[in-house]
Amino acid sequence: MNITTLGEPRFASPQQHTVSDQARVPLHLVRDPDAPPPKELLFERAGPRAKLFFDPASTCAGIVTCGGLCPGLNNVIRSLFLELYYGYGVKDVLGFRDGYQGLDPTRGREPFVLTPEFVHDIHENGGTVLGTSRGPVDVGAAVDNLIRRGVNILFTIGGDGTQRGGNELFQEAQRRGHSLAVVGIPKTIDNDVAFVSRTFGYLTAVEEAAKALRCAHTEAHSVQNGIALVKLMGRDAGFIAAGATIASQDVNFTLVPEVPLRLDGENGFLAALKQRILNRAHALIAVAEGAGQELLAASDAERDASGNVKLRDIGPFLRERIESYFKAEGIPVTLRYIDPSYLIRSVPADAEDSILCDFFARNAVHAAMAGKTGLVIGLLHDMFIHVPIELLVSQRKRLDLNGPTWRAVLAATGQKLIEVPDYGKNQDSAA
Numbered sequence: 001m002n003i004t005t006l007g008e009p010r011f012a013s014p015q016q017h018t019v020s021d022q023a024r025v026p027l028h029l030v031r032d033p034d035a036p037p038p039k040e041l042l043f044e045r046a047g048p049r050a051k052l053f054f055d056p057a058s059t060c061a062g063i064v065t066c067g068g069l070c071p072g073l074n075n076v077i078r079s080l081f082l083e084l085y086y087g088y089g090v091k092d093v094l095g096f097r098d099g100y101q102g103l104d105p106t107r108g109r110e111p112f113v114l115t116p117e118f119v120h121d122i123h124e125n126g127g128t129v130l131g132t133s134r135g136p137v138d139v140g141a142a143v144d145n146l147i148r149r150g151v152n153i154l155f156t157i158g159g160d161g162t163q164r165g166g167n168e169l170f171q172e173a174q175r176r177g178h179s180l181a182v183v184g185i186p187k188t189i190d191n192d193v194a195f196v197s198r199t200f201g202y203l204t205a206v207e208e209a210a211k212a213l214r215c216a217h218t219e220a221h222s223v224q225n226g227i228a229l230v231k232l233m234g235r236d237a238g239f240i241a242a243g244a245t246i247a248s249q250d251v252n253f254t255l256v257p258e259v260p261l262r263l264d265g266e267n268g269f270l271a272a273l274k275q276r277i278l279n280r281a282h283a284l285i286a287v288a289e290g291a292g293q294e295l296l297a298a299s300d301a302e303r304d305a306s307g308n309v310k311l312r313d314i315g316p317f318l319r320e321r322i323e324s325y326f327k328a329e330g331i332p333v334t335l336r337y338i339d340p341s342y343l344i345r346s347v348p349a350d351a352e353d354s355i356l357c358d359f360f361a362r363n364a365v366h367a368a369m370a371g372k373t374g375l376v377i378g379l380l381h382d383m384f385i386h387v388p389i390e391l392l393v394s395q396r397k398r399l400d401l402n403g404p405t406w407r408a409v410l411a412a413t414g415q416k417l418i419e420v421p422d423y424g425k426n427q428d429s430a431a
Contacts, residue, residue, distance in 0.1 A: 002388075015087070015366070019045055019366075024042040025042070027195075045386075062149075062154045063155045065132050069127050073126075077130060078123050079357060098133045099134065103141075136161075143178070155184075155368070156184045157184075162184070185376070186199055189240070197380060210247040214248055214250065217248070225332060225333040225334060229322070232287070238257055238259075246412055251412065254285075255287040
């Protein structure tokens with residue numbers, strides 16, 4: 001995959017160890033000899049280059065965080081600044097406030113001027129010190145503002161919508177003849193970004209979700225016929241619910257968006273839950289927020305500020321259906337409904353995610369200083385790569401129902417496949 005560059009690099013890099021532009025990372029390492037040959041994609045390997053496009057002494061960089069919160073945002077901001085400031089000698093770094101809204105001077109507040117003192121301990125806290133928002137920006141007004149401030153590099157930390165917006169900013173700056181390197185850092189707690197084996201914040205979310213499941217299991221186990229229903233984040237992919245299930249080993253049913261949810265009938269979820277209660281007198285259910293949407297008649301016309309379809313709330317719906325079902329069956333139950341979503345996403349990053357944040361950030365700086373633009377930093381086979389924004393936003397990663405993660409969920413829960421009418425048809429859309 002070829003990456004757009006702003007021009008011929010002219011300045012010597014201060015980095016001692018560099019990576020060649022010709023180094024490539026393949027999408028597939030292992031091939032099934034019985035399967036048709038996969039489409040071969042070779043990605044440019046990330047890392048410092050021997051030559052820079054931007055002169056560090058006259059470079060101004062900007063950072064913006066968009067969308068929902070995620071553990072590790074402050075870590076990324078801090079590492080971006082430290083690599084720019086100490087690694088390359090870039091002294092002018094602006095932190096645009098409140099997401100893309102902050103790029104429009106008619107809507108946003110004045111950006112922060114980042115300094116070593118400003119970022120000193122921000123990684124110890126959750127959230128983002130720059131603030132965030134959802135929704136698009138007036139691209140023309142934003143580019144006018146970036147040009148007026150002399151910004152040469154913009155780091156966009158966010159999901160699909162954020163990266164699409166970053167690409168529009170780069171394209172508009174190019175039309176204006178302004179050299180603007182836009183480099184994205186993928187941010188989603190759901191871990192559903194294509195060509196990124198693990199997004200930062202995901203393991204922290206799994207750890208916190210597992211804690212919630214542990215407490216919920218105690219609640220359910222402490223009363224006769226106790227049922228604990230825990231709703232976890234995961235709009236289109238069930239990675240958090242699956243990971244937390246495997247980590248906790250206490251969950252009896254895991255419901256994810258990739259698996260159609262059948263409630264009623266002999267082979268439905270409610271009948272299976274009833275059998276569990278009759279046999280063991282307690283049950284723990286983990287449900288991803290995007291599960292069962294086919295039962296809730298969500299309308300594509302209802303979208304949030306980021307353009308995402310507004311989900312119906314599966315948690316209260318499932319709680320009501322469970323309570324109604326057991327009442328009709330004449331079986332008394334005690335149901336506890338727990339939604340820890342906002343608590344999970346607002347905590348500081350754990351040690352492993354902190355390391356991942358640092359690597360994402362530093363590789364983003366290396367790419368930008370070399371004049372690469374219109375890309376997002378990806379992660380394949382434990383190697384960081386450059387992914388064109390258009391390719392990254394064209395697909396989304398989902399749980400492979402034939403893969404080891406879902407198999408581990410089935411083994412941990414003991415739930416059967418009978419509630420999955422088209423099991424095996426849903427595959428990951430990308431690595």
